[in-house]
Amino acid sequence: MRCRASIFVCLSVAFFSQASFALQNHQPRPSHADNVKTQGIRRDQFCSYLVAASGASVVSCSPNRANAENDDGVTVYKNPSGLKYVEIKTGTGPSPEYGQLCAIEYTGYLKLPTEDKPQKFDSNDFLIKHGNGRIIAGLDEGIHTMKVGGKRRLIIPPKLGYVESGLGPIPELPWNRWSLNRLLGQMIEQRGGNLVFEVELKSAMDDEASQGYYEDASPTPEELERLRTKFQERADQLEGSDSA
Template sequence: MKQQTKNAPNWRTLLLAALLLGLLVAACGPATPQPNDGETSDAVNVESGSRVTASGLEYVEVEAGTGVQAQPGDQVTVHYTGTLEDGTEFDSSIGSDPFSFVLGQGRVIPGWDEGIALMRAGGKAQLIIPPDLAYGPNDYGPIPGGSTLYFDVELVSVAPVPTPVPPPTAVPPTSVDPDDYIVTDSGLQYYFLAEGDGETPEDGEVVTVHFVGWLEDGTLLGDSRVTGPIEFTVGTEEILPGWDEAVLLMQVGDNVQIVLPPELGLGEEGSADGFIPPNAILIFEIELLSISPPPPPPISVDEADYTVTDSGLKLFVITPGTGEEIAVGDTVTLHYKMWDEEGIQLQSSYDFGQPIPLVVGLEQAGPGWDEALLLLDNLSIAQFVLTPELAFGDQAANAPDEGNLTVEVEILGLEKAETEE
């Protein structure tokens, strides 16, 4: 039996990165039930090509598509630009990869599911979506509560969703005598189901694992034998605090069962979708497949080489841009990497294969990002250092990470804000 090594969980934050990633699917938003009142009659304006459906969605055909009709269950790929009633753009896929989702599954706001289903591949349309088919009365990022949203969409492609590979037969966790668990100071319980003879990971290294997870009552949470193995950086709590502690006890080839108390799982809140309830005890069986070196640290910059602003922002231009300045209201498309104060990479848009669009001045990623981008030019590469106040704004006092964050951005494109005549 392997002996425990004590590793207190290191609480880090991915809040800023989560905000950035949310921008990739701002059009999606929180899934809400699709209205279904059984009515099919629409009000149609023949001259404008506008039709108002029974639910209140207004659909304006801009260019008829010649491809197949989108059907619920199809994998649809779209380009889009979203604006508020006053013309303020809050998100766009233009300049980056189109957005794909399965139609009719509640993975996007109801107005999208309904509107895209009216289109054929190759078509273009404007969707005018009332609040009850969008985000309702609540604010959502840069979108004020009660907003009617305007989306210019192009249906790039429609394809049937591939037949999924049948999942392996769901099985309960391996039966373990409670007396056989080793219990750490944090409350983690673990038991080695199989022992390997490979290396042991360290904080900051990237591990690849297979896992199966359950609630305490045996409800299956996930099985990577279906989805494929996953990678995460140890010590960054990309998955759960208890996972970091567990893999630091393992060698490559080990298969371990762990029992996580709520504080090492999702705590008092549970999951946002309610599937994992508050204060849930979670059970996982994790197999450590491999260990990779950690991502490289940020570029080393002498303190004297930073430009320091009155707010405390530190900025260093790695590669100058074109001289085309960024202004409030402009949309920049960029890749980014972010590290904590200890130099551990928290997240990188390169890992997701898609850059991030940001509207400058809306604090979509925190006030420090806006300040830094306004000091840069299009196509520049830069590093900036954010205090918690610059990273999290009004939420800094509640941020779980009190240290500074280092960010490197590569600006790939700039779309200037429209100016009023």
């Protein structure tokens, strides 16, 4: 619901800017680059292509509720960001919070538009700090609403994938790194495709070294309604004083 008075809009913008300040200003960029070349196409060229293709899209750190679709009897959920996922197994533990250390087990594939089946490029265990910006956005978003013990198939569009050099997970073995770079090069040539990650969330635990920079700052619907009411009342008061 939008407010009638412009002062409400200003106050709302100020509030949400403060609420997300800590998370937005403590996500370090990757510190190293992967300069492997494949088929004459460099990774930085791939990154530039994807950034342009995404149209400067901004992915929210707190994904909105997904819409459900039915694909040949399989329920596929789609987030507003474009991320799709299939719930293979629902976990029984808690969902991870930003700033926690999450242990996952994954298998990565890349599905090209000209092929019927995705090609596997890696399978490994991986430890991440949830929300620190060092892994691809689609994977980080995909595990945020999982529960420990759960398993999902994430279908990640290019704009949520390897848009910058150094984003993980990067395969440890040289052959697997070569396979990933080759497939990413084919994505550029064919101008399409998706990453597919089958992910199991093994654990989510607090980081003892955490400085509190990654705490979830998303207000609940009830908190938003209370804030909206307060801003509306204040805006009405200001309108009344101006007219007087």
